[in-house]
Every structure is written in C-alpha cells, then in structure tokens.
Amino acid sequence: MFNSTVLEVAIGLIFCFASVALIASSIYEAVASWLNLRSKTLLCGISELLNAETSQGHELLMSIYNDALAHPAGNGTATTVKNIRNKPAYIPSKNFALALIHALQKTPEQIDKLESAIDLLKDEQLRALLKNLYRKAEGNLHNFQHELATWFDTGMGRVSGAYKKQSQMWCFIIALIVAVGFNIDCVHLFKTLWLHPASIAQLSVSEGNSLLATQAYAQLQTLPVGWNGQFEWSMLLVPSSVVGWLVTASASLFGAPFWFDLLKLLVRLRGTGTKPENEPPQQTTEPKAH
Known part of the structure; x- marks a missing residue:
C-alpha cells in the first residue's frame, strides 16, 4: 500500500499535469474559436x-x-x-x-x-x-x-484525425510555453514535494473537473513552481529543468479529464474523498428494561 508521502507527491504532480493540460487546451480552444x-x-x-x-x-x-x-x-x-x-x-x-x-x-x-x-x-x-x-x-x-x-x-x-493531430501539436507547444514561462518543472516539483509533502495542503483537489483555467492556474501557484519573481536565463541550459518542462508539456497530451479522473482516484485512496450520499443512519439498540 502507498504511504502518505508517495500519495501526496503523486497528487501534487497529477494536479500539476491536469492544470497545465487544462490551461493549454483552454488557450487553444479560444484561439481555434477566434480563427474559426x-x-x-x-x-x-x-x-x-x-x-x-x-x-x-x-x-x-x-x-x-x-x-x-x-x-x-x-x-x-x-x-x-x-x-x-x-x-x-x-x-x-x-x-x-x-x-x-x-x-x-x-x-x-x-x-x-x-x-x-x-x-x-x-x-x-x-x-x-x-x-x-x-x-x-x-x-x-x-x-x-x-x-x-x-x-x-x-x-x-x-479530417477529424488530422485536426486532432494538429490540435495536439499546438497544445503541446502551448503547454511547453506555459511550463517554461511559469517554470513548471515537474522534476523540481517532485524533489520538493518528496521532502515537503505538506506543500499540497492548500490544494482544492476535490473540485476536480469543475475547475476553470484561471482557477487551475491560481491553485497551481500554491505548489513550489514559478521563478520566484525573477526569470533566470541560465535555467534554460540546465538539463534537469529542460527535462522537467518537456515532461510537463508531454503529460498535457493525455488531456485534463484523464488527469482529473486519476486525481479523484488518488484522493479516494488517500481517504479524503466524499462520503456516499443517502447513507442509512446507524441504528442503536438499547437494553430493554425488565
């Protein structure tokens, strides 16, 4: 069985992938709608x-x-x-x-x-x-x-297959730009969450698929990502950062629904899922008086 650290790290990474995928697809759909x-x-x-x-x-x-x-x-x-x-x-x-x-x-x-x-x-x-x-x-x-x-x-x-391939290519490019622009490095994220798994405490992972792109970005900022106020050109030459950005962008190709569904599964596994509705009340038996 997974221990708490593994689950916390997995939840943080998957939420990161889902958020980037949602942001990239939202940007692409907006542009596709604008350009017909x-x-x-x-x-x-x-x-x-x-x-x-x-x-x-x-x-x-x-x-x-x-x-x-x-x-x-x-x-x-x-x-x-x-x-x-x-x-x-x-x-x-x-x-x-x-x-x-x-x-x-x-x-x-x-x-x-x-x-x-x-x-x-x-x-x-x-x-x-x-x-x-x-x-x-x-x-x-x-x-x-x-x-x-x-x-x-x-x-x-x-035609639909060709359009899907084209959209995936552009979603990957957009996701890579988002990953580099906001320094969403999944390698650095993994290392940080492994040492500090409590970093995801502020995530509202229960919202799942109902998140909008802006809400996903706001939630993403609670994770250890970003440039800490200053963009560093030297980071573009660090192999681990490049790999982290590419993995983050590649993960977006699975689509936000896939990652959010997996996120819900891990949340239930962690034991913080929603309780079942219409649960019958427990009946207590009292000893009869003789």
Missing part, C-alpha cells in the same frame, strides 16, 4: 471530397453551402468560398447527402434522372465514385443517400 479553425477544416475536407479545385467541383461545393440543409445560417447566395458567411463547424452526414443530391438534380423534376446527372459530371474521379455508389444503392434514392452519408463520414473521419 473547425469550420475552415470542415470546408477544406469537403473541398477535397468534391475536388473543388475543378470548376464543376467548386460549383457543387457552393451548391452544398448554399443549401439550408447543410448551412442553415448562410444566405444561400455565395458564389465563392470567401463569400460564405458563418461557415458551419459541423454538418450532419444525412444533410450533406441530401444537399449533394439537390446539387446534382438541379431541379426537383430530375429526381428520376439522377444517374444521367452523375454521367454529366466532367470530373472523372468524382463521376466514377458517385456512379459506383449509385449502382451499389441499386438505383434507390434512399439507399443512395445512405451511401453518400457513409462516404461523407469516412472522409470526415480522416
């Missing part, structure tokens, strides 16, 4: 699916983004990508499939001529793909919509 990175990534993904570099692919892309099913917040009159306002960050696959069918049909009266509309596409790759999907659906419009939705989900899965 999710909507831009979705637009790039759909452009690749439709080969929007060609004139006909660009026309299909504009038709989809002007369709209220795919882009309900748009004005429906965009002619170029720059004219698309309030780009959506997410499009349901069923809505995309219907919007693409509408773009191929041109008019509702051509619903029975969908295959001929596909044959008129000049992009050989896109035409072959849509023809295969239409044949797989056996000419059934509902099945064709399902096949298009599946194709869209597969393509967006790749």
Whole structure:
C-alpha cells in the first residue's frame, strides 16, 4: 500500500499535469474559436471530397453551402468560398447527402434522372465514385443517400484525425510555453514535494473537473513552481529543468479529464474523498428494561 508521502507527491504532480493540460487546451480552444479553425477544416475536407479545385467541383461545393440543409445560417447566395458567411463547424452526414443530391438534380423534376446527372459530371474521379455508389444503392434514392452519408463520414473521419493531430501539436507547444514561462518543472516539483509533502495542503483537489483555467492556474501557484519573481536565463541550459518542462508539456497530451479522473482516484485512496450520499443512519439498540 502507498504511504502518505508517495500519495501526496503523486497528487501534487497529477494536479500539476491536469492544470497545465487544462490551461493549454483552454488557450487553444479560444484561439481555434477566434480563427474559426473547425469550420475552415470542415470546408477544406469537403473541398477535397468534391475536388473543388475543378470548376464543376467548386460549383457543387457552393451548391452544398448554399443549401439550408447543410448551412442553415448562410444566405444561400455565395458564389465563392470567401463569400460564405458563418461557415458551419459541423454538418450532419444525412444533410450533406441530401444537399449533394439537390446539387446534382438541379431541379426537383430530375429526381428520376439522377444517374444521367452523375454521367454529366466532367470530373472523372468524382463521376466514377458517385456512379459506383449509385449502382451499389441499386438505383434507390434512399439507399443512395445512405451511401453518400457513409462516404461523407469516412472522409470526415480522416479530417477529424488530422485536426486532432494538429490540435495536439499546438497544445503541446502551448503547454511547453506555459511550463517554461511559469517554470513548471515537474522534476523540481517532485524533489520538493518528496521532502515537503505538506506543500499540497492548500490544494482544492476535490473540485476536480469543475475547475476553470484561471482557477487551475491560481491553485497551481500554491505548489513550489514559478521563478520566484525573477526569470533566470541560465535555467534554460540546465538539463534537469529542460527535462522537467518537456515532461510537463508531454503529460498535457493525455488531456485534463484523464488527469482529473486519476486525481479523484488518488484522493479516494488517500481517504479524503466524499462520503456516499443517502447513507442509512446507524441504528442503536438499547437494553430493554425488565
């Protein structure tokens, strides 16, 4: 069984990792929201699916983004990508499939001529793909919509994976900047907590996932981190400090929820967890009078 010193050190380190991860992800999400990175990534993904570099692919892309099913917040009159306002960050696959069918049909009266509309596409790759999907659906419009939705989900899965890798890279960079900027050296933190485990007494670890980035930073200041009021350039050449910063930044890639869940587990193990609710009251038996 862990002794108290090991638990105190583990709790301090894990709270440090969770706080840095929360701060880094909050900064990244704020920047991503400001720059509309999710909507831009979705637009790039759909452009690749439709080969929007060609004139006909660009026309299909504009038709989809002007369709209220795919882009309900748009004005429906965009002619170029720059004219698309309030780009959506997410499009349901069923809505995309219907919007693409509408773009191929041109008019509702051509619903029975969908295959001929596909044959008129000049992009050989896109035409072959849509023809295969239409044949797989056996000419059934509902099945064709399902096949298009599946194709869209597969393509967006790749886009989502690329976006996740990009976000992890930037979160690592932000976490490293935070670690160096505030001298959050997990090696120094480990040594200090091992000698003085009572240093985490002021931590409110019970708040867990409810912490905001600003609250996490305030709690982090109660640990032995920081430059003590003066930045030292010589510390940038100390191997142990560099390793400590890199480990702190790397740990943030696991995400704040992972570390906070682990933190709750250690708090319960230490015996300071919350008591179970609705605990039945203990009954006392009194000796009967004879």
